Amino acid sequence: DAAIARGDGAGALAAFDRAVAEDPAFGRAWAGRGYAKARTGRLPASLEDYGVAIQLEPANLQFRIRRHSTYAGLDLWTEAEEEMSGLLKAQLGNPDFIALLGMDLLHLGRVDEGLELQRAAAAKGGARVNLVWQAQVAKGDWAEVEREIKGVLGSGSVQLGIHLQMVIALVELGRFDDARVAVKAAEARATGNIEPALSRAYLASTPEAGADFDTEGALRAIHSIEGQQLAHVIHAEARALFLAGRDREALDFLATRGRRTAFESLFWMGAAQWRLGMLAEARATLSDAWRLNPYLEAHAKRIAGLGPFAAEIAASLKAEAGPEVDRAGLRRELGTHLFTIAEIETMVRRYQFRRAADEYALLLPTLKSNVRRAEVEARLPEVRGMAGALESLLKAIGTASFVHKFKFGSVELTIQSADAAAFKFTIPKGEGRFPWAYLDVALFCELVQRAEPATEGLLGLGCLAWDAGDRPLAVKLFEEAVKRKAGLRGGVDAFVARRRGVPVPAGGFVLYRGAYATTEEKANLEKGLVLFEGKWVPREDREKLAKGQIQIAGKWVPGDEAELTRRGYRKVDGKWMSREDYDAMRGEWVGATVEETAHATIRTNAGDAFAKELGALIEAAWPEYRKFYGGEEPKFAPGKKMTLYAFKGYEDYRKYCVETKADDHLNAAGFARSDSDVVAGWNKTGDRQQFLQTMVHEGAHLYYFRVAPAARPPSWHAEGMATYFEGFNWDGKSWRFNFLSESRIPFVRNAVAAGKHIPLKDVFSGDALALINSDHNKALLFYAECWSLNLFLTQTDRKEYRDGYLAYRKAVQEGKAATLGEFVKDIGKLETDWKLFVGGL
Numbered sequence: 001d002a003a004i005a006r007g008d009g010a011g012a013l014a015a016f017d018r019a020v021a022e023d024p025a026f027g028r029a030w031a032g033r034g035y036a037k038a039r040t041g042r043l044p045a046s047l048e049d050y051g052v053a054i055q056l057e058p059a060n061l062q063f064r065i066r067r068h069s070t071y072a073g074l075d076l077w078t079e080a081e082e083e084m085s086g087l088l089k090a091q092l093g094n095p096d097f098i099a100l101l102g103m104d105l106l107h108l109g110r111v112d113e114g115l116e117l118q119r120a121a122a123a124k125g126g127a128r129v130n131l132v133w134q135a136q137v138a139k140g141d142w143a144e145v146e147r148e149i150k151g152v153l154g155s156g157s158v159q160l161g162i163h164l165q166m167v168i169a170l171v172e173l174g175r176f177d178d179a180r181v182a183v184k185a186a187e188a189r190a191t192g193n194i195e196p197a198l199s200r201a202y203l204a205s206t207p208e209a210g211a212d213f214d215t216e217g218a219l220r221a222i223h224s225i226e227g228q229q230l231a232h233v234i235h236a237e238a239r240a241l242f243l244a245g246r247d248r249e250a251l252d253f254l255a256t257r258g259r260r261t262a263f264e265s266l267f268w269m270g271a272a273q274w275r276l277g278m279l280a281e282a283r284a285t286l287s288d289a290w291r292l293n294p295y296l297e298a299h300a301k302r303i304a305g306l307g308p309f310a311a312e313i314a315a316s317l318k319a320e321a322g323p324e325v326d327r328a329g330l331r332r333e334l335g336t337h338l339f340t341i342a343e344i345e346t347m348v349r350r351y352q353f354r355r356a357a358d359e360y361a362l363l364l365p366t367l368k369s370n371v372r373r374a375e376v377e378a379r380l381p382e383v384r385g386m387a388g389a390l391e392s393l394l395k396a397i398g399t400a401s402f403v404h405k406f407k408f409g410s411v412e413l414t415i416q417s418a419d420a421a422a423f424k425f426t427i428p429k430g431e432g433r434f435p436w437a438y439l440d441v442a443l444f445c446e447l448v449q450r451a452e453p454a455t456e457g458l459l460g461l462g463c464l465a466w467d468a469g470d471r472p473l474a475v476k477l478f479e480e481a482v483k484r485k486a487g488l489r490g491g492v493d494a495f496v497a498r499r500r501g502v503p504v505p506a507g508g509f510v511l512y513r514g515a516y517a518t519t520e521e522k523a524n525l526e527k528g529l530v531l532f533e534g535k536w537v538p539r540e541d542r543e544k545l546a547k548g549q550i551q552i553a554g555k556w557v558p559g560d561e562a563e564l565t566r567r568g569y570r571k572v573d574g575k576w577m578s579r580e581d582y583d584a585m586r587g588e589w590v591g592a593t594v595e596e597t598a599h600a601t602i603r604t605n606a607g608d609a610f611a612k613e614l615g616a617l618i619e620a621a622w623p624e625y626r627k628f629y630g631g632e633e634p635k636f637a638p639g640k641k642m643t644l645y646a647f648k649g650y651e652d653y654r655k656y657c658v659e660t661k662a663d664d665h666l667n668a669a670g671f672a673r674s675d676s677d678v679v680a681g682w683n684k685t686g687d688r689q690q691f692l693q694t695m696v697h698e699g700a701h702l703y704y705f706r707v708a709p710a711a712r713p714p715s716w717h718a719e720g721m722a723t724y725f726e727g728f729n730w731d732g733k734s735w736r737f738n739f740l741s742e743s744r745i746p747f748v749r750n751a752v753a754a755g756k757h758i759p760l761k762d763v764f765s766g767d768a769l770a771l772i773n774s775d776h777n778k779a780l781l782f783y784a785e786c787w788s789l790n791l792f793l794t795q796t797d798r799k800e801y802r803d804g805y806l807a808y809r810k811a812v813q814e815g816k817a818a819t820l821g822e823f824v825k826d827i828g829k830l831e832t833d834w835k836l837f838v839g840g841l
Contacts (some may be wrong), residue, residue: 012036017797027057033797035066043070044727044740044841045795051840061087067840068100074740075231075261077107078331079841095124099131107261108331109292111138137165138263140298145169161232163190167199172302176209197221198236205240215244225732233732235264238272247272248568248579252609255688257730261742263292271303277534279309279501286313287371291320291334312503319370329368335746336780337372342685343776348464349650350437350666351444353387354420359776378494385460389453390436394418396451403450406443408434437666438658440651441468445477455484463495468651475514533580548576583607589652598622600699604646610688614646614695620735621696621725625703628724628794630813634706636677642702645680646695653682667772669694672701674709690743693726700725710815715768717812717820719783720790739791745841747784752838758785760831764820792837793824801830 016033019026034049050067057063064087071080081104088097102117115135122132133148146169149162163186170179186199198221203209205218218240225233234257241250251272258265266289273282290296290313300310320330340363347356360380367373396402397418404415413425422435436444445461453461462477478492493508496516509516512525529536532545541551548564549556559569559576568579577585585591587605595602595611600618604611626633636642647653657666657680665671670681679698683691700722704711713721726741751757758766758778763785771779793805804824811818821827 010040013040020797025056027053027060027063030056031060031063031066034063034070038066038070038073042795043073044738044791045797046070047840048792048796048837051836055836061090072104075107075259075742076745076841077104077261078328080104081108093124095121098124103131103134106135106138107292108327109263109290109294110327111135111293111295115139131159133162133165137168138293139295140172140301142169142172146173161195164195164198164202164232167202171202171206171209174208176203176206176212179203179209180212194225194233197225198232201236201240205236205243207243215240223732231259231262231264234258234730235262235268238265238268242268242272242275246566246568247275249609251276252607256610256613256692258689260288260687260689261292263289266292267296267299271300271306274306274309275534277531280499281501282309283313283501286310287317288334290314290317291330317371326368332746332750333368333372335743336750337367337369338685338687338690339743339747339780340777343780346650346667346684347776348383348386349468349654350435351386351390351439352420353383353390353460357383357387375498378498381456381491382460382463382495385454385456385458386464387460389448389451389457389461390420392453392457393448393451394420397423406447408439408443435663435666437654438663440654441465442470442473445473455481455488458484459488459491462492466495466499469649472514475511475516479511533578546578546581548578587648589647589655600642600644602644602646604644604648605652606646606648606683606688606691610646610691613688614644614692617692617696617728617735618642618644618699620728621699621737624725624737625700628721629704629707630810632707634703636706640677642699643678644695644699645678646691647680647682650682650684653680656680664769664773668769670698672698672705674705677702692728693741693743696725696728697722708813708815711813712815712817713812714764715766716763716782716786716789717809719768720786723783723787724790724794726787739795741787744784744787747781748788748838749841751781751784752835757835757838758782760789760827760834763789788838788841789834792834796837798833800824801833 013033013036016029016036019029020033023029030049031053034046034053037043037046037049047067047070050063050070053060053063054067064083068080068083068087071077071083081101084097084101084104088094088101091097098117099121102114102121105111105114105117115132115138118132118135133145133152136142136144136148145165149166149169152159152162153166163182167179167182167186170176170182180203183196183199183203187196190196190199201218201221203212204214204221207213219237222233222237222240234254238250238254238258241247241253251269254265254269254272258269260266266285270282270286270289273279273285286296286309293299294314294317297307297310297314300306319325344356344359344363347353347359357380360376360383364373364376364380367376397404397415405412406415407413411427413427416424416426416431418424418436420436422433424433425431439447441464445465448457448461458477458481462474462481465471465477466474482489482492489508493504496509497504505518507519510519510522511517512522517525524536528539530539530542531537532542537545544551544556548559548569550559551557564576568582569576570579570582571577572582572585586593586607589605592603592605593608593611595604595615597615597619599622600615602611602614602618604614634642645656647656654666657663660676662671662673669684670679672679679695679702681691681694681698684694685691701718704713704718704721723741723744724739725737726743727739728735728737730736748757758781763782766782768779768782768786771782793801796802801824805820808818808820808823811823824830
């Protein structure tokens with residue numbers, strides 16, 4: 001304790017290590033070591049020690065209070081709420097516990113309940129903090145925020161962030177002179193540089209602030225802050241970019257650095273998507289923002305025009321806020337749904353339609369969210385239509401009327417037989433078998449159409465083509481389906497509306513020059529107008545605008561370079577291109593961005609910003625790879641280095657898998673092979689943070705191949721090591737690894753809590769790739785368990801586990817056919833301790 005008090009974290013850890021070794025049943029020693037870890041930045045590792053301490057001394061509430069603080073520090077608010085609820089039961093009426101539980105509920109989107117508890121704590125008196133103003137911030141009631149903060153400051157209390165929140169309240173109320181005074185107060189009274197810098201930045205990044213408005217000055221203030229991983233700092237930068245009209249920069253920034261568990265991250269990201277016309281994406285993002293704060297509409301009023309869009313979202317989600325709602329179930333669903341849907345939709349892209357439809361049917365009754373349930377109910381008949389279409393093809397193969405020959409590249413194939421997974425074929429000098437997924441969507445649809453599928457099958461194929469990016473083919477299939485059965489027009493309109501993120505227009509969409517449009521859009525198109533950067537402009541003007549020209553006195557002249565750069569224009573081969581056209585060019589694999597770093601070559605069609613983020617991440621990962629893999633550098637041929645292909649969508653990834661004969665990876669998010677310097681991945685979930693995780697995960701596999709060429713690790717060990725590197729965050733200057741994979745936690749924690757985890761003996765014999773291709777639910781759990789087991793064995797301070805695991809890893813790396821049980825003797829005890837660790841995650 002004395003070592004902690006004087007700031008000697010290493011000394012404290014050493015002292016508590018000795019205390020634990022001398023008496024493993026001494027709970028206070030375990031808790032002290034956990035606290036020392038937390039104080040030295042090892043938050044995830046502290047959870048193991050707190051868990052043991054609580055098991056040894058369940059009546060000691062101080063241990064649980066400290067674990068609650070760790071949960072809050074890791075943004076694990078569900079776990080924090082569970083912890084504080086238990087503490088409050090143990091000590092009824094404790095005003096501090098009531099206030100902190102209210103804070104937890106605020107972060108979980110239960111704003112009114114949180115506010116009620118905050119007020120109850122304040123009314124009781126004796127609470128060390130008054131957090132009522134935090135609830136008013138969540139509600140967007142800025143007048144109440146000001147009133148509450150004045151009361152707190154008048155009492156002489158000083159709370160972290162309170163001066164900044166006063167500035168924010170005054171800015172949002174439009175009282176900029178008062179805000180300027182509040183900035184001075186923050187500079188004079190706040191501790192450290194974070195509040196003063198953010199206070200200056202908030203005022204300076206507000207366009208209505210007159211002479212105080214200075215976006216670049218605001219960004220300089222933000223970048224001057226140490227510890228820029230703080231959520232407030234991230235959100236201040238995103239807000240500054242958005243209010244300056246730099247919507248694409250704001251989106252790129254938040255897509256990789258934002259916090260999916262933070263309302264402000266989702267709010268500003270959704271706002272940027274909305275202003276960029278990405279309405280389907282904006283609707284999904286702002287729906288998740290509403291789940292974290294149902295006062296979305298109040299915050300949307302801050303942005304001109306966003307209010308009605310936010311109101312639509314809030315109305316559709318209202319049923320999720322009822323008193324009978326399973327809140328814990330909704331929270332668990334929020335953590336797992338994105339992955340589950342991504343797995344099912346990958347089956348669709350692989351043409352495993354019947355399996356995908358069956359999985360959707362199984363998922364449907366388990367969903368807690370009425371919105372997600374409605375989405376699956378709408379999707380299920382489309383996928384069933386696709387399944388029916390494929391079944392029509394399988395029945396037609398072998399019949400006299402079916403045309404069995406088709407061109408695959410430059411080779412003519414003749415289908416001989418087929419099942420739902422693959423087809424056998426002959427060529428002039430041989431034969432073979434391909435999975436259906438080897439065919440691109442256009443060729444697959446052509447073959448199915450030869451079998452004359454049912455009308456619902458045509459509609460399903462249209463949905464498939466649309467999602468693959470082939471809009472002309474999709475429209476052709478949709479129109480053929482409606483021609484056969486007029487009643488399907490509503491299904492087409494519903495699908496197009498979902499993909500565009502808008503309600504179905506009155507009277508439905510109309511067909512104009514091979515594309516679907518609203519009546520208003522058609523009227524503009526008929527006038528010769530086209531959309532450019534969200535505005536309707538004459539068709540002949542668009543080309544000039546896209547090249548960076550502006551019109552002055554009726555003449556087109558080159559635009560100001562600084563202004564064009566601010567608007568996102570790029571120079572290519574000495575010519576300006578609009579951001580819209582530039583992104584379209586880079587979005588094709590042939591025009592993909594190439595980024596060179598010291599250790600890797602990155603090629604991606606997900607955009608320049610993503611290429612730079614991935615480059616920075618790989619460079620940050622490199623020393624972590626080296627440290628974890630025993631200090632060795634990977635061996636590449638002279639002039640070669642790790643190459644990462646990051647495909648933004650499945651069709652490019654499919655093509656690469658076909659070209660490299662990697663059909664067993666068609667269902668995966670990515671792969672690395674020992675015989676290639678290239679790792680490949682695609683944005684399977686549509687989430688850029690998880691896309692980064694995929695690429696750094698596959699990079700870890702290749703690094704290991706190169707430093708341990710003799711190794712043949714079992715699947716659990718290989719995936720446990722690779723998933724370890726999925727835990728990272730941005731600290732304002734670079735990516736830092738904490739090895740806590742937030743996307744894996746819900747799967748393993750829920751399973752262990754329900755007693756439905758995969759036993760370790762089955763994990764040790766499992767095969768990740770086989771599970772990916774056969775049982776996606778078990779695959780998701782398998783990966784999560786591998787990650788958590790590797791994390792536990794790597795970060796634990798229990799020598800029998802840590803040292804045993806290190807010896808096992810060394811044996812495997814040397815090419816020995818070792819098992820973990822040879823080095824960790826009591827696997828049963830390991831499983832018990834691992835489950836305890838997982839329960840604390």
